[in-house]
Amino acid sequence: MSANDLAGTLLLGTHIAAVWFCTGLVWIIQLLVYPGFAVMERTGWVALHQRHTRLMGLIIGGPWLVQGLTCAVLLVWRPPGVPLVAALAAGVCGAATVAVTLAISVPCHERLAQGYDPDVLARLTRTNWWRTAAWSLGGVVALVMLVLA
DSSP: OOHHHHHHHHHHHHHHHHHHHHHHHHHHIIIIIHHHHHHSOSTTHHHHHHHHHHHHHHHHHHHHHHHHHHHHHHHHOOOTTOOHHHHHHHHHHHHHHHHHIIIIIHHHHHHHTTSOOHHHHHHHHHHHHHHHHHHHHHHHHHHHHHHHO
């Protein structure tokens, strides 16, 4: 195996691990955490929500950063066999998760940090499907890139 092949395998392996970590986590949030918020006792909501957002940031921050960095590398250098269109698709999926998070999810969480609001939680849960879809599609794209390499 050449150094170029090894670098490509490491890059794609790291990218896949980061994307699928984020994908698994967003599915847990979508199917377990946010629906759980809707039925939980409201006593202590602010403290629980604060803990959730703090810990979620710690859990997702590293893998999400790795996903972004590996996407950036794939846009300028790809292993042999991986077309630019695949790297662009990975980048679009990653950018979609960032855009939805900053434009919708963060403002919803900021409102929920002030107190429970069923309408805000419903919006957060509904729009989180966009992140779930983007990360899931990004995971599929990552696997396709590995097969093509």
